[in-house]
Amino acid sequence: MLKTKGAGPLPAKVLLGAMLGLSAVAMLASGAPAADPVKVSLSAIGRPPIFSNTYVDVAETMGYWKAAGADVNVRWFQRGSDTAKAVVTGDVDVGTTSSQAAMNLIASGAPIIAIAGMNSQDWVLASDDPDVKGCKDLKGKTVAADGINNARYLYIGAAVATCGLKISDMKLIDLANAPLVKAGIAGQVHSGIFHIDELAQVEFKTGKKWRQLEVPPAIKKNLHYLMLVASKKAIAENREGLVRLLEGWIKTQALMGSKKPADKEQFAKIAANASQIDPKVALSAIDEYQKINYWESNDGLDEKQIAAQLNELVQIGSVKAEQKPSMDKIVDRSLYAEAAKRLKK
Numbered sequence: 042m043l044k045t046k047g048a049g050p051l052p053a054k055v056l057l058g059a060m061l062g063l064s065a066v067a068m069l070a071s072g073a074p075a076a077d078p079v080k081v082s083l084s085a086i087g088r089p090p091i092f093s094n095t096y097v098d099v100a101e102t103m104g105y106w107k108a109a110g111a112d113v114n115v116r117w118f119q120r121g122s123d124t125a126k127a128v129v130t131g132d133v134d135v136g137t138t139s140s141q142a143a144m145n146l147i148a149s150g151a152p153i154i155a156i157a158g159m160n161s162q163d164w165v166l167a168s169d170d171p172d173v174k175g176c177k178d179l180k181g182k183t184v185a186a187d188g189i190n191n192a193r194y195l196y197i198g199a200a201v202a203t204c205g206l207k208i209s210d211m212k213l214i215d216l217a218n219a220p221l222v223k224a225g226i227a228g229q230v231h232s233g234i235f236h237i238d239e240l241a242q243v244e245f246k247t248g249k250k251w252r253q254l255e256v257p258p259a260i261k262k263n264l265h266y267l268m269l270v271a272s273k274k275a276i277a278e279n280r281e282g283l284v285r286l287l288e289g290w291i292k293t294q295a296l297m298g299s300k301k302p303a304d305k306e307q308f309a310k311i312a313a314n315a316s317q318i319d320p321k322v323a324l325s326a327i328d329e330y331q332k333i334n335y336w337e338s339n340d341g342l343d344e345k346q347i348a349a350q351l352n353e354l355v356q357i358g359s360v361k362a363e364q365k366p367s368m369d370k371i372v373d374r375s376l377y378a379e380a381a382k383r384l385k386k
Contacts, residue, residue: 077110098311111286121142148354179232199260271283
């Protein structure tokens with residue numbers, strides 16, 4: 042029994058208190074959560090996940106959410122518009138979706154708001170059609186660009202407008218994510234809007250290099266890519282769960298954006314397993330993503346880019362001018378700030 046110098050045995054209550062205190066210190070030192078896990082539900086794009094959404098696999102594999110005390114239940118959808126709708130209906134607390142889908146819903150009055158995001162677009166307009174050497178050559182061609190008003194659809198509309206074309210000048214087909222990759226490998230698609238990793242997979246499997254069509258840099262600078270949106274009800278009722286989820290999110294973005302060889306290797310291994318692709322393809326894609334600063338060490342909610350993206354949606358008629366939301370209706374930075382503050386401690 043524990044004794045103090047010159048005294049008898051410590052009382053049982055004192056001994057128990059000391060043991061509990063030491064246990065708590067040990068848990069904090071090891072990175073394990075001192076509090077009971079808080080449940081939070083999340084929607085993401087996959088399965089297999091698009092590359093930006095491999096943060097889910099990174100957080101789970103590395104134990105980031107567990108360390109933050111978040112018990113995260115993930116629901117997967119093939120479309121970003123569906124992940125956002127799941128937040129609106131209350132099926133989940135928070136979800137990753139395209140910024141266009143998020144702002145369209147917010148403008149229509151949906152009770153959701155962005156609590157984090159990703160600024161940089163990774164869209165690639167590419168073709169293996171020998172007749173397509175530039176933007177103007179897409180006239181009359183069949184192009185894979187997702188469904189109406191989805192991110193790829195809106196991106197190609199903005200891209201071809203720079204060379205005098207309209208969406209009606211092409212035949213757009215609703216194809217994205219895993220189905221697009223399969224169609225590209227099978228030779229069923231010859232032009233389309235791809236994520237960087239999707240095109241890498243097609244080229245790896247076919248051994249064929251696709252031509253990436255030039256798009257003015259201003260297009261990407263004037264578009265915002267992705268938002269992590271939460272329902273206002275979840276923020277009011279489960280703010281703690283969302284902050285803990287964001288602690289994990291911040292750690293995932295740091296690992297995914299790290300240029301340290303060991304970190305890149307670890308991330309590539311996780312991404313390859315999640316996306317069911319060759320690790321070499323994953324590592325190659327990571328290099329390309331890091332060139333465009335895809336994963337940033339901030340909340341990913343650049344207001345200039347968001348405002349420019351919103352103006353684009355108004356110009357094409359996706360959002361009515363009179364329904365254009367103010368920035369405080371689109372973003373809430375306070376939860377990310379709290380999560381970042383905790384991690385600094």
